Amino acid sequence: MSPIQFYKCLADDTRLKTLLLITLKQELCVCELQEALAVSQPKISRHLAELRKCELLIDERRGKWVYYQLNPELPAWAVTVLQETAANNSEYLHPHLQQLSQGCANC
Amino acid sequence: MSPIQFYKCLADDTRLKTLLLITLKQELCVCELQEALAVSQPKISRHLAELRKCELLIDERRGKWVYYQLNPELPAWAVTVLQETAANNSEYLHPHLQQLSQGCANC
DNA sequence: TAAACATATGCGAAATATCATATATATGTT
DNA sequence: AACATATATATGATATTTCGCATATGTTTA
Numbered sequence: 001m002s003p004i005q006f007y008k009c010l011a012d013d014t015r016l017k018t019l020l021l022i023t024l025k026q027e028l029c030v031c032e033l034q035e036a037l038a039v040s041q042p043k044i045s046r047h048l049a050e051l052r053k054c055e056l057l058i059d060e061r062r063g064k065w066v067y068y069q070l071n072p073e074l075p076a077w078a079v080t081v082l083q084e085t086a087a088n089n090s091e092y093l094h095p096h097l098q099q100l101s102q103g104c105a106n107c
Numbered sequence: 108m109s110p111i112q113f114y115k116c117l118a119d120d121t122r123l124k125t126l127l128l129i130t131l132k133q134e135l136c137v138c139e140l141q142e143a144l145a146v147s148q149p150k151i152s153r154h155l156a157e158l159r160k161c162e163l164l165i166d167e168r169r170g171k172w173v174y175y176q177l178n179p180e181l182p183a184w185a186v187t188v189l190q191e192t193a194a195n196n197s198e199y200l201h202p203h204l205q206q207l208s209q210g211c212a213n214c
Numbered sequence: 215t216a217a218a219c220a221t222a223t224g225c226g227a228a229a230t231a232t233c234a235t236a237t238a239t240a241t242g243t244t
Numbered sequence: 245a246a247c248a249t250a251t252a253t254a255t256g257a258t259a260t261t262t263c264g265c266a267t268a269t270g271t272t273t274a
Contacts, residue, residue, distance in 0.1 A: 011117070
Protein backbone atom coordinates (compact mmCIF):
# COMPACT_ATOMS: atom_id res chain seq x y z
CA MET A 1 0.00 0.00 0.00
CA SER A 2 1.87 3.08 -1.18
CA PRO A 3 0.90 6.29 0.58
CA ILE A 4 0.05 8.00 -2.69
CA GLN A 5 -2.36 5.25 -3.68
CA PHE A 6 -3.87 5.39 -0.22
CA TYR A 7 -4.42 9.14 -0.33
CA LYS A 8 -5.83 9.07 -3.85
CA CYS A 9 -8.49 6.77 -2.45
CA LEU A 10 -9.31 9.31 0.25
CA ALA A 11 -9.49 12.21 -2.19
CA ASP A 12 -13.11 11.77 -3.19
CA ASP A 13 -15.99 12.81 -0.98
CA THR A 14 -17.95 9.60 -1.39
CA ARG A 15 -14.94 7.39 -0.79
CA LEU A 16 -13.67 9.37 2.18
CA LYS A 17 -17.04 9.35 3.92
CA THR A 18 -17.43 5.66 3.18
CA LEU A 19 -14.07 4.83 4.75
CA LEU A 20 -14.67 7.01 7.78
CA LEU A 21 -18.14 5.64 8.43
CA ILE A 22 -16.84 2.09 8.18
CA THR A 23 -13.97 3.01 10.50
CA LEU A 24 -16.51 4.12 13.08
CA LYS A 25 -19.09 1.38 12.52
CA GLN A 26 -16.87 -1.66 11.84
CA GLU A 27 -19.03 -2.73 8.92
CA LEU A 28 -21.78 -1.40 6.69
CA CYS A 29 -23.71 -2.85 3.80
CA VAL A 30 -24.08 -1.22 0.41
CA CYS A 31 -27.63 -0.07 0.95
CA GLU A 32 -26.79 1.52 4.29
CA LEU A 33 -24.00 3.50 2.67
CA GLN A 34 -26.17 4.44 -0.25
CA GLU A 35 -28.84 5.84 2.06
CA ALA A 36 -26.48 7.47 4.53
CA LEU A 37 -24.63 9.31 1.79
CA ALA A 38 -27.67 9.89 -0.43
CA VAL A 39 -25.98 8.77 -3.62
CA SER A 40 -27.08 6.60 -6.51
CA GLN A 41 -26.56 2.86 -6.37
CA PRO A 42 -24.06 2.67 -9.26
CA LYS A 43 -22.11 5.52 -7.74
CA ILE A 44 -21.58 3.95 -4.33
CA SER A 45 -20.94 0.60 -5.95
CA ARG A 46 -18.24 1.88 -8.26
CA HIS A 47 -16.44 3.67 -5.41
CA LEU A 48 -16.65 0.56 -3.26
CA ALA A 49 -15.17 -1.44 -6.13
CA GLU A 50 -12.23 0.93 -6.25
CA LEU A 51 -11.63 0.70 -2.51
CA ARG A 52 -11.75 -3.08 -2.82
CA LYS A 53 -9.32 -3.06 -5.73
CA CYS A 54 -6.89 -0.91 -3.74
CA GLU A 55 -7.31 -3.30 -0.83
CA LEU A 56 -8.61 -0.73 1.62
CA LEU A 57 -11.87 -2.62 2.08
CA ILE A 58 -12.94 -6.23 2.01
CA ASP A 59 -16.43 -7.38 1.12
CA GLU A 60 -18.48 -10.27 2.35
CA ARG A 61 -21.79 -11.35 0.96
CA ARG A 62 -24.48 -12.49 3.40
CA GLY A 63 -27.59 -13.45 1.54
CA LYS A 64 -28.82 -10.58 -0.57
CA TRP A 65 -26.53 -8.07 1.09
CA VAL A 66 -22.86 -7.30 0.74
CA TYR A 67 -21.06 -5.97 3.81
CA TYR A 68 -17.86 -3.97 3.70
CA GLN A 69 -15.17 -3.70 6.38
CA LEU A 70 -11.70 -2.24 6.57
CA ASN A 71 -9.18 -4.71 5.24
CA PRO A 72 -7.58 -6.27 8.35
CA GLU A 73 -4.25 -6.22 6.48
CA LEU A 74 -4.24 -2.44 6.27
CA PRO A 75 -0.98 -1.08 7.70
CA ALA A 76 -1.31 0.34 11.20
CA TRP A 77 -0.43 3.87 10.09
CA ALA A 78 -3.30 3.86 7.63
CA VAL A 79 -5.75 2.74 10.30
CA THR A 80 -4.44 5.46 12.59
CA VAL A 81 -4.98 8.04 9.86
CA LEU A 82 -8.56 6.94 9.35
CA GLN A 83 -9.35 6.82 13.07
CA GLU A 84 -7.75 10.19 13.73
CA THR A 85 -9.71 11.73 10.90
CA ALA A 86 -13.00 10.14 11.88
CA ALA A 87 -12.60 11.11 15.53
CA ASN A 88 -11.92 14.76 14.79
CA ASN A 89 -14.34 15.66 12.03
CA SER A 90 -17.75 15.08 13.45
CA GLU A 91 -19.31 18.02 11.60
CA TYR A 92 -18.27 16.39 8.35
CA LEU A 93 -19.77 13.04 9.28
CA HIS A 94 -22.65 14.02 11.52
CA PRO A 95 -25.50 14.18 8.98
CA HIS A 96 -24.55 10.79 7.62
CA LEU A 97 -24.22 9.19 11.04
CA GLN A 98 -27.61 10.54 11.89
CA GLN A 99 -29.07 9.16 8.70
CA LEU A 100 -27.47 5.81 9.49
CA SER A 101 -29.06 5.74 12.92
CA GLN A 102 -32.51 6.16 11.38
CA GLY A 103 -32.10 2.67 9.94
CA CYS A 104 -32.07 1.48 6.37
CA ALA A 105 -35.13 0.98 4.16
CA ASN A 106 -33.83 -2.32 2.80
CA CYS A 107 -31.94 -4.13 5.50
CA MET B 108 -9.93 22.85 6.86
CA SER B 109 -12.37 20.24 5.66
CA PRO B 110 -11.02 16.71 5.55
CA ILE B 111 -11.87 16.34 1.88
CA GLN B 112 -9.95 19.44 0.94
CA PHE B 113 -7.05 18.23 3.05
CA TYR B 114 -6.94 14.84 1.40
CA LYS B 115 -7.26 16.24 -2.11
CA CYS B 116 -4.07 18.13 -1.37
CA LEU B 117 -2.34 14.89 -0.42
CA ALA B 118 -3.51 13.07 -3.52
CA ASP B 119 -0.70 14.14 -5.81
CA ASP B 120 2.75 12.65 -5.65
CA THR B 121 4.61 15.96 -5.72
CA ARG B 122 2.38 17.56 -3.10
CA LEU B 123 2.40 14.54 -0.78
CA LYS B 124 6.17 14.26 -0.86
CA THR B 125 6.50 18.00 -0.33
CA LEU B 126 4.28 17.91 2.74
CA LEU B 127 5.97 14.85 4.20
CA LEU B 128 9.46 16.23 3.68
CA ILE B 129 8.50 19.51 5.30
CA THR B 130 6.89 17.58 8.16
CA LEU B 131 10.22 15.86 8.77
CA LYS B 132 12.49 18.84 8.14
CA GLN B 133 10.47 21.72 9.62
CA GLU B 134 11.18 23.93 6.64
CA LEU B 135 12.52 23.73 3.12
CA CYS B 136 13.08 26.28 0.39
CA VAL B 137 11.77 25.98 -3.13
CA CYS B 138 15.08 25.04 -4.68
CA GLU B 139 15.69 22.30 -2.12
CA LEU B 140 12.31 20.79 -2.90
CA GLN B 141 12.85 21.12 -6.61
CA GLU B 142 16.15 19.24 -6.40
CA ALA B 143 15.03 16.65 -3.87
CA LEU B 144 12.01 15.73 -5.95
CA ALA B 145 13.68 16.24 -9.33
CA VAL B 146 10.83 18.23 -10.80
CA SER B 147 10.70 21.38 -12.90
CA GLN B 148 10.60 24.77 -11.24
CA PRO B 149 7.12 25.74 -12.46
CA LYS B 150 5.82 22.38 -11.35
CA ILE B 151 6.98 22.60 -7.74
CA SER B 152 5.93 26.24 -7.64
CA ARG B 153 2.43 25.52 -8.81
CA HIS B 154 1.95 22.76 -6.26
CA LEU B 155 3.33 24.95 -3.48
CA ALA B 156 0.89 27.66 -4.49
CA GLU B 157 -1.96 25.22 -4.12
CA LEU B 158 -0.80 24.09 -0.69
CA ARG B 159 -0.52 27.73 0.32
CA LYS B 160 -3.99 28.50 -1.00
CA CYS B 161 -5.44 25.59 0.97
CA GLU B 162 -3.55 26.84 4.03
CA LEU B 163 -1.52 23.70 4.57
CA LEU B 164 1.72 25.59 4.14
CA ILE B 165 2.94 29.08 4.88
CA ASP B 166 5.77 30.78 3.02
CA GLU B 167 8.37 33.22 4.14
CA ARG B 168 10.81 35.03 1.92
CA ARG B 169 14.37 35.47 3.17
CA GLY B 170 16.44 37.27 0.61
CA LYS B 171 16.36 35.45 -2.69
CA TRP B 172 14.82 32.35 -1.23
CA VAL B 173 11.33 31.43 -0.16
CA TYR B 174 10.96 28.94 2.67
CA TYR B 175 7.91 26.82 3.29
CA GLN B 176 6.68 25.38 6.59
CA LEU B 177 3.55 23.64 7.78
CA ASN B 178 0.93 26.18 8.68
CA PRO B 179 1.02 26.40 12.49
CA GLU B 180 -2.77 26.72 12.43
CA LEU B 181 -3.19 23.27 10.95
CA PRO B 182 -5.56 21.21 13.11
CA ALA B 183 -3.81 18.70 15.34
CA TRP B 184 -5.40 15.73 13.61
CA ALA B 185 -3.94 16.84 10.28
CA VAL B 186 -0.48 17.16 11.77
CA THR B 187 -0.84 13.70 13.28
CA VAL B 188 -1.80 12.31 9.90
CA LEU B 189 1.25 13.83 8.25
CA GLN B 190 3.62 12.69 10.99
CA GLU B 191 2.23 9.19 11.09
CA THR B 192 2.56 8.92 7.32
CA ALA B 193 6.07 10.34 7.22
CA ALA B 194 7.27 8.13 10.06
CA ASN B 195 6.02 4.93 8.46
CA ASN B 196 6.86 5.26 4.80
CA SER B 197 10.59 5.61 4.65
CA GLU B 198 10.89 3.66 1.39
CA TYR B 199 8.66 6.23 -0.24
CA LEU B 200 10.70 9.17 1.05
CA HIS B 201 14.18 7.71 1.27
CA PRO B 202 15.57 8.71 -2.14
CA HIS B 203 14.42 12.28 -1.64
CA LEU B 204 15.77 12.54 1.87
CA GLN B 205 19.07 11.30 0.60
CA GLN B 206 19.05 13.84 -2.19
CA LEU B 207 18.24 16.53 0.36
CA SER B 208 21.21 15.55 2.50
CA GLN B 209 23.52 16.03 -0.48
CA GLY B 210 22.81 19.74 -0.24
CA CYS B 211 21.30 22.09 -2.75
CA ALA B 212 23.07 23.57 -5.75
CA ASN B 213 21.58 27.03 -5.15
CA CYS B 214 21.28 27.59 -1.45
C1' DT C 215 -39.12 -21.17 -13.05
C1' DA C 216 -40.24 -16.49 -12.70
C1' DA C 217 -40.28 -12.27 -10.38
C1' DA C 218 -38.24 -9.08 -7.20
C1' DC C 219 -34.43 -7.24 -5.07
C1' DA C 220 -29.42 -6.02 -4.06
C1' DT C 221 -25.24 -5.16 -6.17
C1' DA C 222 -21.82 -4.76 -9.99
C1' DT C 223 -20.10 -3.20 -14.40
C1' DG C 224 -19.64 -1.22 -19.39
C1' DC C 225 -19.55 2.93 -21.80
C1' DG C 226 -19.59 7.55 -23.38
C1' DA C 227 -20.02 12.47 -21.81
C1' DA C 228 -18.60 16.00 -18.74
C1' DA C 229 -15.81 17.81 -15.30
C1' DT C 230 -11.26 18.17 -13.22
C1' DA C 231 -6.35 17.89 -12.69
C1' DT C 232 -1.77 18.07 -14.49
C1' DC C 233 1.87 19.54 -17.28
C1' DA C 234 5.21 22.02 -20.45
C1' DT C 235 6.30 26.22 -22.36
C1' DA C 236 6.60 30.99 -22.19
C1' DT C 237 6.65 34.97 -19.50
C1' DA C 238 6.34 37.93 -15.35
C1' DT C 239 7.96 39.55 -10.76
C1' DA C 240 11.06 40.10 -6.93
C1' DT C 241 15.63 40.21 -5.00
C1' DG C 242 20.52 40.69 -5.10
C1' DT C 243 24.88 41.94 -7.52
C1' DT C 244 28.00 44.54 -10.33
C1' DA D 245 20.98 51.07 -14.22
C1' DA D 246 21.80 46.55 -16.10
C1' DC D 247 21.97 41.91 -15.28
C1' DA D 248 21.62 37.32 -12.99
C1' DT D 249 19.06 34.35 -10.02
C1' DA D 250 14.94 32.56 -7.50
C1' DT D 251 10.19 32.11 -7.65
C1' DA D 252 5.43 32.80 -9.48
C1' DT D 253 1.80 32.77 -12.90
C1' DA D 254 -0.79 32.46 -17.50
C1' DT D 255 -2.14 29.57 -21.19
C1' DG D 256 -3.45 25.91 -23.86
C1' DA D 257 -2.82 20.87 -24.61
C1' DT D 258 -3.39 16.35 -22.55
C1' DA D 259 -4.52 13.00 -19.21
C1' DT D 260 -7.37 11.43 -15.45
C1' DT D 261 -11.51 11.14 -12.77
C1' DT D 262 -16.28 11.12 -12.08
C1' DC D 263 -20.87 10.42 -13.30
C1' DG D 264 -25.37 8.96 -15.33
C1' DC D 265 -27.63 5.66 -17.79
C1' DA D 266 -28.26 1.14 -19.36
C1' DT D 267 -27.54 -3.46 -18.44
C1' DA D 268 -25.61 -7.65 -16.27
C1' DT D 269 -25.05 -10.81 -12.26
C1' DG D 270 -26.23 -13.11 -8.12
C1' DT D 271 -29.70 -14.14 -4.33
C1' DT D 272 -34.14 -14.84 -2.32
C1' DT D 273 -39.03 -15.56 -2.49
C1' DA D 274 -43.28 -16.87 -4.63
